[in-house]
Amino acid sequence: MLGSSLIGSNSSSPSKSRIFVYEITGLKQSETNDSNNYQIRNSGSIFRKVPYNRMNQEMQRINKMGGTIVNIQPLEDFQNQEAHPEHEHNDNSQE
Numbered sequence: 001m002l003g004s005s006l007i008g009s010n011s012s013s014p015s016k017s018r019i020f021v022y023e024i025t026g027l028k029q030s031e032t033n034d035s036n037n038y039q040i041r042n043s044g045s046i047f048r049k050v051p052y053n054r055m056n057q058e059m060q061r062i063n064k065m066g067g068t069i070v071n072i073q074p075l076e077d078f079q080n081q082e083a084h085p086e087h088e089h090n091d092n093s094q095e
Contacts, residue, residue, distance in 0.1 A: 018052040021078040023071035024062055049075060 023045050050058045062069060073081075 019075040020050050020052065020055060020072055021075055022048045022050055022058065022062070022069050024048060024067045025070050027062070027065055027067040045070065047078070 024047075025045050027046065048058070048062075059069065
């Protein structure tokens, strides 16, 4: 009994509250995603927030829709990058 209560009580697990941002390219409108309430652009990247516990399902869904995940990062890192774009690596700057 004691072991089962320890196994089942992971509600405070930090992974459950983690959110990741997927950068996705190559999505195209198809029968698989026609039921979505929005159109999919064929150009550029889209960014999708995904909870940790849904990462595998979301990867499979993106693959079925013809998309490619080109980057995955924690939401915190993504927000920091958006707030401070000057910290991005630029090969052309020789300072």
